[in-house]
Amino acid sequence: MVEHQKKEPCQKKLKTVGHKKEKLFLEKLHKTSRLGGALAFLGKEGIGKKLLALEFSKGLLCQKGEVFGCDECSVCRKINKFIEQLSLSSDRAELPKEFFYFVETEEGKSVNPSPLGEGAIVKKNFAFLIGGHPDLIMVVPDGSQIKIDQIRHLQDYLSLKPLSKHRVVIIDDAHLMNVAAQNALLKTLEEPPPDTLFILVAKNEGQLLPTILSRCRVLQFKPLTKEEIDEILLRLKLQDISQSVKEILHTEGSLAFLNLLKDNKIEKFLEKVNDYPNLSVEEIINLSEEFEKLDKPLKELLLTLLDKLLLNKTLKGKLPLENYERVSSLVAETLKGIKRGIKAKLAMENIFFLLKE
Numbered sequence: 001m002v003e004h005q006k007k008e009p010c011q012k013k014l015k016t017v018g019h020k021k022e023k024l025f026l027e028k029l030h031k032t033s034r035l036g037g038a039l040a041f042l043g044k045e046g047i048g049k050k051l052l053a054l055e056f057s058k059g060l061l062c063q064k065g066e067v068f069g070c071d072e073c074s075v076c077r078k079i080n081k082f083i084e085q086l087s088l089s090s091d092r093a094e095l096p097k098e099f100f101y102f103v104e105t106e107e108g109k110s111v112n113p114s115p116l117g118e119g120a121i122v123k124k125n126f127a128f129l130i131g132g133h134p135d136l137i138m139v140v141p142d143g144s145q146i147k148i149d150q151i152r153h154l155q156d157y158l159s160l161k162p163l164s165k166h167r168v169v170i171i172d173d174a175h176l177m178n179v180a181a182q183n184a185l186l187k188t189l190e191e192p193p194p195d196t197l198f199i200l201v202a203k204n205e206g207q208l209l210p211t212i213l214s215r216c217r218v219l220q221f222k223p224l225t226k227e228e229i230d231e232i233l234l235r236l237k238l239q240d241i242s243q244s245v246k247e248i249l250h251t252e253g254s255l256a257f258l259n260l261l262k263d264n265k266i267e268k269f270l271e272k273v274n275d276y277p278n279l280s281v282e283e284i285i286n287l288s289e290e291f292e293k294l295d296k297p298l299k300e301l302l303l304t305l306l307d308k309l310l311l312n313k314t315l316k317g318k319l320p321l322e323n324y325e326r327v328s329s330l331v332a333e334t335l336k337g338i339k340r341g342i343k344a345k346l347a348m349e350n351i352f353f354l355l356k357e
């Protein structure tokens with residue numbers, strides 16, 4: 001018994017940085033007695049929309065009822081574990097199986113399994129994620145899309161009574177819902193189950209049907225400021241990443257590139273680019289040869305990042321606009337060439353020589 005009640009060590013908590021206006025709105029919403037309908041969190045990738053959606057959901061299910069969760073009650077702790085696992089896994093397949101909701105779909109019928117009952121589920125089709133509490137549902141793309149079957153399974157699930165006062169459905173990457181899925185969801189949004197809140201998280205609102213958006217309270221998220229980016233890096237203990245990487249994140253106002261930038265090859269290359277005034281001819285040739293050996297997606301990514309890095313320098317007045325424009329158009333040409341499969345070594349050399357002029 002004693003063993004059972006022993007407290008787990010304090011979990012590392014991730015907190016959304018910035019977005020004060022949106023948080024204030026959510027605080028007010030939390031206090032309203034009847035909560036239902038839909039919110040849309042729109043804005044570029046890597047700025048904390050999904051994390052805030054999860055924190056707000058945690059607060060709605062928290063035993064102490066704190067707006068973004070108390071982080072102490074058993075519900076908060078379980079949801080925090082889910083949030084932590086989500087942030088650690090770059091791929092859904094890496095998530096612990098306990099968060100997956102599978103359905104059996106024999107003869108087109110789904111069998112409603114108990115979501116948390118161990119061994120009770122015939123694991124056939126992935127439908128969505130259950131985030132540490134049966135009333136926290138997260139729909140994520142199955143492959144490259146959110147499919148109509150996933151929405152249908154969601155509707156089946158929502159027809160069951162919630163366990164707590166509220167239920168939250170986060171639809172992550174909602175812009176990846178195909179049209180059939182969106183139309184199916186629309187029916188639910190038009191007559192939402194009581195006390196169920198939908199949060200659609202999307203980077204590209206253009207791919208959402210206007211009828212869907214018209215059913216949502218839209219929160220438009222702004223990119224992060226330089227200070228906010230630095231604060232997040234500090235919290236993630238990444239404050240010592242290279243200056244070139246930091247500059248790209250600052251220019252982007254987002255951390256979307258962070259995982260890619262942590263790749264050692266990319267970081268080293270960008271460090272060299274950052275130091276272009278001091279590069280010798282020999283180094284430029286070596287660097288361009290190294291570049292040629294990379295595979296196509298990495299080449300494209302590096303050129304895109306190089307352009308962002310140089311734009312940042314230009315904005316800071318460290319590189320004349322005219323030079324940037326010339327290099328930038330050469331980068332664009334090289335990108336097109338790479339798509340056609342041409343060798344990029346010479347183009348890369350030219351980019352460096354142009355920079356040194």
Ligand SMILES: [Zn+2]
Pocket residue numbers: 062063064065066069070071072073074075076077
């Ligand atoms: Zn709590």
